[in-house]
Amino acid sequence: MRMRPILATIHLDALRHNLAIVKKIAPKSNVMAVVKANAYGHGLLRVAKGLAETDGFAVLGINEAISLREAGYKQTIMLLEGVFEADELELAAQWALSIVVHNEQQMAILENVVLSQPIEIFLKMNTGMNRLGFRPQVYATQIQRLSKLANVKNIVMMTHFAAADEDSGISEALAKFHEATQTFSYQTSVANSAALLRYPESHTDWVRPGIMLYGATPVSGQAATSFGLKPAMQLTTEIIAVQTLQAGESVGYGHTFTAKELTRVGIVACGYADGYPRHAPSGTPIAINGKVTKTLGRVSMDMLFADISDILEADVGSAVELWGAQVTVDAVAEASGTVGYELLCAVAPRVPFEVIETHG
Numbered sequence: 087m088r089m090r091p092i093l094a095t096i097h098l099d100a101l102r103h104n105l106a107i108v109k110k111i112a113p114k115s116n117v118m119a120v121v122k123a124n125a126y127g128h129g130l131l132r133v134a135k136g137l138a139e140t141d142g143f144a145v146l147g148i149n150e151a152i153s154l155r156e157a158g159y160k161q162t163i164m165l166l167e168g169v170f171e172a173d174e175l176e177l178a179a180q181w182a183l184s185i186v187v188h189n190e191q192q193m194a195i196l197e198n199v200v201l202s203q204p205i206e207i208f209l210k211m212n213t214g215m216n217r218l219g220f221r222p223q224v225y226a227t228q229i230q231r232l233s234k235l236a237n238v239k240n241i242v243m244m245t246h247f248a249a250a251d252e253d254s255g256i257s258e259a260l261a262k263f264h265e266a267t268q269t270f271s272y273q274t275s276v277a278n279s280a281a282l283l284r285y286p287e288s289h290t291d292w293v294r295p296g297i298m299l300y301g302a303t304p305v306s307g308q309a310a311t312s313f314g315l316k317p318a319m320q321l322t323t324e325i326i327a328v329q330t331l332q333a334g335e336s337v338g339y340g341h342t343f344t345a346k347e348l349t350r351v352g353i354v355a356c357g358y359a360d361g362y363p364r365h366a367p368s369g370t371p372i373a374i375n376g377k378v379t380k381t382l383g384r385v386s387m388d389m390l391f392a393d394i395s396d397i398l399e400a401d402v403g404s405a406v407e408l409w410g411a412q413v414t415v416d417a418v419a420e421a422s423g424t425v426g427y428e429l430l431c432a433v434a435p436r437v438p439f440e441v442i443e444t445h446g
């Protein structure tokens with residue numbers, strides 16, 4: 087049966103290649119592959135297969151962590167927001183998960199239960215993001231509390247940067263972190279993708295790359311390819327109709343694009359209900375039959391429009407790449423006023439996925 091042609095293809099070789107880049111850049115660090123949000127929209131278990139050589143996985147929900155364990159992954163699996171109640175803590179211990187501890191409530195749970203086996207703690211410091219974590223001034227006290235507990239197997243000292251991708255960088259946050267941790271010899275973990283790519287001093291015991299593993303950029307304005315990364319996801323579809331606009335005619339809702347001259351328009355089977363950004367304006371790059379052209383008019387729920395005036399052979403059935411190797415997800419994101427992260431995470435459940443070993 088022939089189906090609607092939209093498809094997200096996950097390239098395992100690209101995931102492996104990007105992980106190898108991480109290891110090459112930070113050869114002394116353990117790698118904690120961040121696979122939260124269903125592996126940034128790529129599919130948790132699909133991605134885990136491509137990243138099987140990683141030293142650890144970081145997820146948000148305990149259900150994701152358990153599904154990785156059930157699939158046979160033996161490495162460190164860390165819960166980025168830790169646990170939310172005592173029962174969950176015991177479950178985490180039973181599955182040999184590692185957990186972030188970032189607030190007093192989590193600390194109290196840990197102090198007031200008897201776990202069936204001790205658990206690894208990533209103790210989070212707030213070095214300026216002001217989201218999760220203990221302030222530097224009280225960090226040593228928390229370390230001392232943890233170090234007394236039979237429930238605690240070992241401690242990793244951790245922070246997360248607010249501006250690793252910005253001009254202001256990480257130096258202030260890293261200085262705070264060093265000052266508050268210098269008297270302890272526990273392992274540390276500080277780098278996300280942007281820090282990993284920009285600041286070698288962030289390559290401590292554990293690095294935590296997310297977006298770069300998927301081959302999108304963590305640094306706006308700097309292409310993922312400039313870091314040697316390859317896109318792990320290719321979102322493709324086909325042209326399902328062709329319209330020819332006379333000068334003065336418009337296409338799509340709101341008539342936001344009006345042709346100045348004779349314009350051939352490919353009607354593309356992908357819309358915002360597939361996860362394509364509705365904010366993508368006319369002019370957003372899109373590839374038809376391997377040639378980069380631009381979108382026209384307003385993205386609708388199930389369709390969008392591409393200018394095929396200069397792609398003479400384009401017709402119903404022609405191949406369309408929304409994002410992938412020809413048009414980067416970052417280029418679509420930039421045109422739409424967002425970041426590749428958001429677009430990748432937003433690929434809709436109705437889009438079928440396929441996993442392949444190699445590009446080509």
Ligand SMILES: *Cc1c(COP(=O)(O)O)cnc(C)c1O
Nearest residue numbers: 120246278279294295296297304
């Ligand atoms: C999401 C996340 C990361 C990965 O960030 P990227 O920018 O995708 O590399 C690392 N650490 C923490 C705590 C995170 O929440």
